């Protein structure tokens with residue numbers, strides 16, 4: 001296997017990172033205190049107890065129940081800044097160059113926190129990360145698919161100024177997958193794209209849901225990237241299409257194990273993706289919950305696929321750059 005040092009030095013892009021999923025227990029409790037937010041009666045009382053709980057989740061929904069309780073402690077612009085800044089500071093030492101990060105406005109607006117407050121805090125952290133850490137970034141606004149499509153459309157309308165001025169670079173779709181197929185959000189995606197033709201479109205699909213949801217995200221939402229997409233491996237025609245169109249799958253190995261999508265990283269169809277020419281990147285998803293940031297995810301893959309050499313990882317890293325919303329040109333690199 002390649003060395004950890006090599007993986008650390010490899011210039012990496014993160015494409016699948018929920019900012020709310022970077023809320024470490026040791027920030028969650030102080031924020032709850034600072035904001036006077038009461039946690040549920042049966043919620044763990046200490047960082048150690050909460051970390052114990054995070055050791056295993058039954059499935060995506062079991063995790064999401066904790067994740068949405070966590071989001072409740074975020075209220076002020078400064079909270080959102082602190083959260084994102086803690087993330088950027090941490091991954092700067094892991095060789096992260098560029099991050100395209102998700103956030104879930106509805107998990108905050110539902111509690112009376114303004115979209116503008118959330119976005120301003122995250123944006124300020126992104127700007128500081130570029131200035132002080134040399135990490136470039138883009139914000140991806142996600143629709144919560146367990147919410148009514150009409151509610152999601154309200155968010156798209158509220159976000160119009162942020163979509164038009166490029167603050168929001170891309171639209172995504174997340175939360176409980178299986179009961180909420182991509183088709184429900186066709187109008188939301190079309191409306192957002194109409195606000196700014198430069199808006200990029202991505203969607204979680206094929207994590208717990210079938211390969212058909214990946215196809216639907218491409219056909220109905222016109223996504224040009226797929227988040228997770230692991231179950232694409234069940235459809236050879238789809239693999240061919242992803243390879244032909246160079247559609248990036250943003251894979252999250254430790255997440256898939258923690259949420260029992262697979263029992264071991266070795267079960268992930270990553271070799272099949274490589275063989276079929278399907279580009280994928282390696283990402284952390286919700287690192288505070290799943291026990292690893294981007295480097296730990298690369299290391300887990302290198303351990304699970306010990307025959308992959310530096311050339312394979314260089315290819316993965318190059319595919320990640322190519323699949324980013326921003327293309328880093330040779331000219332930019334010279335500067």
Ligand code: ES4
Pocket residue numbers: 018021060067174175176204207255285286
């Ligand atoms: C998520 Cl792992 C995952 N899947 C779907 N939605 C999410 N939101 C935060 N993490």
Ligand code: ZN
Pocket residue numbers: 016018174204227285
């Ligand atoms: Zn995700």
